Amino acid sequence: MSWWRVSSPPVSGGVAMSSQRRARTVQPPPRPALLTRARVTPLLFILLLSLLAGWGVTLLLDPLNMPVRVVSVDGEIKYLDREGLEQTVAQAVSGNFFSVDLVRIRDKIERLPWVKSASVRRVWPDTLAVRVTEQLPLAYWGTDALVNHQGEVFKPQRLPRLPGLVTLAGEEAQAKRITKGYLSMRSLLETAGLALKRLRVDARHSWQIETEGGLLLDLGRRDVMPRLSRFVQLYPFLKDRADASLERVDLRYTNGFSVYWQAKTEQQSQMDSPSSGARIAGK
Structure with missing residues (x-):
């Protein structure tokens, strides 16, 4: 009958190996380049849309684009001078169909002595419709x-x-x-x-x-x-x-x-x- 001694490895060495293995498991993987591209692409798209929107607004507000060509006057007029009314509207119009200030035009018209009230609205594509209520x-x-x-x-x-x-x-x-x-x-x-x-x-x-x-x-x-x-x-x-x-x-x-x-x-x-x-x- 034979007996032999099995020698166990040093305890300190085993602990060190276990620590190394645990450190490798916790360490996060490197970020792939694809995630960075996915975040940058929407930002570029939003920036492009903003530039296009700004260009579109500038184009619409340009007085040379879509100017007001026609002013129609409606309402029962007996004493009011139509020629003077048209001249007042023409002087008050500034800008194009989209940028013209309707409130300013209305206020100018209502300052005429024979005008009791007035309303102004846009009619596509190039007309301003003016309705006047005359003083009685x-x-x-x-x-x-x-x-x-x-x-x-x-x-x-x-x-x-x-x-x-x-x-x-x-x-x-x-x-x-x-x-x-x-x-x-x-x-x-x-x-x-x-x-x-x-x-x-x-x-x-x-x-x-x-x-x-x-x-x-x-x-x-x-x-x-x-x-x-x-x-x-x-x-x-x-x-x-x-x-x-x-x-x-x-x-x-x-x-x-x-x-x-x-x-x-x-x-x-x-x-x-x-x-x-x-x-x-x-x-």
Whole structure:
């Protein structure tokens, strides 16, 4: 029977070998060149698209490309000068079909005295469509202007002669209030068969009416509508005088009013007489 000793390798050597093997396992593999190319390619593509987009925008905004060639004007125009309107639009147009400033053009048009409002839009491929709403005059304002139904004062370069319009006068800052008062007073006077010719509000805010027949009504500063209503109720009793005609009524009193009469000539009295054929024919 034989025995032999098996000698084991040094422990330190085995540990060292194991450490070397573990170090080789943890070490990452080198990055391939393909991954780097995959990241660079999208960046180049985005850069190319940005350059193309910038070139396209520059091309579209160039005034020499796709210029505005036609301006069409729509809307019911009675007083507005079409030639002046077209000239205003032509001066306001800058840029091409895409870059033209529509808001700027609209603002330029709305500065024209006879224009109440305007709209501007693009119509492919080279047209600007302008729609204009013209001012509708309600009355003259003073001696050099007009006022619309909303109490907005506008001053045309040439004031036209418009038959049937009354004259309103006062501070321009009070135009809306005066216009509203005029509309109410006109309706009230019409119930008595009177037509308003002129309405004036002075610096003290005192109201005065002149009718088509030349009658003056002083209403004062307060309660102007109740005072005018009181006069309208009594007007049928005041006008029926054969020897005199109403000239002026002062309604500024709290509980009444004073009446000023204009004596008629003999010829006027005969025409106003109930037995006069002229008066019957005039009815």
